Amino acid sequence: MALARFLGTSAVADVWGAALRTPNVIQNLLGEGTLSASFIPVYARLLEEGRNEEAGRFAGAILGLLTVTAFTAALMGIALAPFVMPLLFPEWDADKVGLLIDVVRVLFVMTAILVVSAWALGVLNSHRRFLVSYAAPVAWNGALIAALLWFGGVQGMAPARLVIALAWAGVVGGLLQLVVQLPWVVPALKGFRLSVDRRVHGVAEALRNFAPVVAARGVLNVSSYLDMILAGLLAGGAIAVLRYAQTLYLLPIALFGMSIAAAELPEMSRRGADAHDALVTRVRAALDQLGFVLVPTMLAFLLLGDLFVAGLFQGGEFTAASTAATYAVLATYALGLPASAASRTLSSSFYAMRDTATPARIAVLRVVVSAVIGVALMFPLDRVEVGSGDDTLRLGATGLALGAAVGSWLEYLLLRRALTTRIGVHAPEFSRRARRWAAGGVAVVAGVGAKWAFGSRVPLHGGWLEGVLPADSPLLAPALAFGTALVFGVAYLAATQALGVGMPLRSILRRGRS
Secondary structure, three states: OHHHHHHOOOHHHHHHHHHHHHHHHHHHHHOHHHHHHHHHHHHHHHHHOOOHHHHHHHHHHHHHHHHHHHHHHHHHHHHHHHHHHHHHOOOOOHHHHHHHHHHHHHHHHHHHHHHHHHHHHHHHHHOOOOHHHHHOHHHHHHHHHHHHHHHHHHOOOOHHHHHHHHHHHHHHHHHHHHHOOHHHHHHHOOOOOOOOOOOOOOHHHHHHHHHHHHHHHHHHHHHHHHHHHHHOOOOOOHHHHHHHHHHHHHHHHHHHHHHHHHHHHHHHHHHOOOOHHHHHHHHHHHHHHHHHHHHHHHHHHHHHHHHHHHHHHOEOOEOHHHHHHHHHHHHHHHOOHHHHHHHHHHHHHHHHOOOOHHHHHHHHHHHHHHHHHHHHHHHHHOOOEEEEOOEEEEOHHHHHHHHHHHHHHHHHHHHHHHHHHHHOOOOOOHHHHHHHHHHHHHHHHHHHHHHHHHOOOOOOOOHHHHHOOOOOOOOHHHHHHHHHHHHHHHHHHHHHHHOOOOOOHHHHHOOOOO
16 A cells, blocks of 8 residues: 555556566575475474474574575576666666666565575474464565655655665565564474585475475466566556556465465375375365355455455555556456465465475466466557546556466366375365355345445446545545445355355464364
8 A cells, every 4th residue: 555655556666566576586486385385394294203303403404505595596686687677678768677676686685584584484384383474574564664654755755766765674674574583483493403404304305395396386486477577568557557456366365375275284294195084174174264265355356346446555646547457457366366375275285295296287387378368468458548648557467467367277177186186076065165156146246235335426337436536535435445345244254154154254264273
């Protein structure tokens, strides 16, 4: 929200989106998801067997190797940025590319620190301590928000200078994110010794797991990065619009898809590949939990996403056209939301069985399909405009989002088929899923009705955005969004209870223990 107010969908917003995404490739390759898939199965098994001293030495060796790798990659990125960035964004003018280079070089330092922070997260997850590790990024976000409010709001910095200050705030935030985890990480480690010794027990296995996991995560990150580079070939503002839409799209995946996968991976790893029945039970329960929250979220983004975008972002530099373009991309992304989130849990099932190759192969196919569809659609859709006059944006980024949605469903279906071959039927009952979709339909009717009732002049689609946030009533859009979301959510909860597919919120937010 702060970024939207100060940067909107301007050229500087494009720079920030591209700059943050470039070193983020390293973070995603070496950080949380990859590290968890290779580190946690080995570390959690050592803990389960009571070999705490070996687990501590293993954690120390992984930390040493990870730190060397991350900071080496960061230094290479800093050195190569002036040569690579102009090649990746050939349509940008010299000033825009120059600002991008300056910001990227700072953010490479931040990324290396965040990779080390991901190691701390892996340790805490293995010890079943999830709150601290997943609350720690609040420190990083807090640093960015504080920088925007101080340098952008109080001091009134120009956007180009503001984005440099924002990058340095990211470095400070990364350090804070790591430091806040240490009081819980240090007592959990027994026999810890920092090293780069690959002969430590478990390191060889972790590295063997690491390569195919990096391949799987790597192709997905290359796909996301490729989307950003392709967006750089579109009309100005495309990267910023893509980033705002992804912020909302990824929120339920982060809150539920990744959290359930992160909670289940250590438990499935403790049981090992031979615990067939336990694995089936846990996968079915995880998919059921995900369905409970992702079905209504997908429907809400499709039919009510314009309200959410306007309520959260519109104002300041974020105009009505920005809202319309972001909503179009968000609704398109939402088509693949259930599949994308569920694939996290399915991949974790393979990682728990020490099979990292299957998700990697499927991920490659997903990326190819997403890229082909995205490239085929983005340029024709970039001729479609929203807004008028100076406040005009184009919808080329929607083509990239549609490619991602199709790729997500392809990955999900292939993972499901492969997992069925390994462990048998693991999906929740069809009738249960059908009743949940029916409950979602009830919520849609209630939500759309509330949208009309709370804003009587607001049609479902079209030009209402011009008047949704008048200067004399800056709280109108947030109030509409909150009220509509509340009605939608209450209707869904009531419908699921009536249809016998309800689920206590506590069971969604907390991992059940057997």
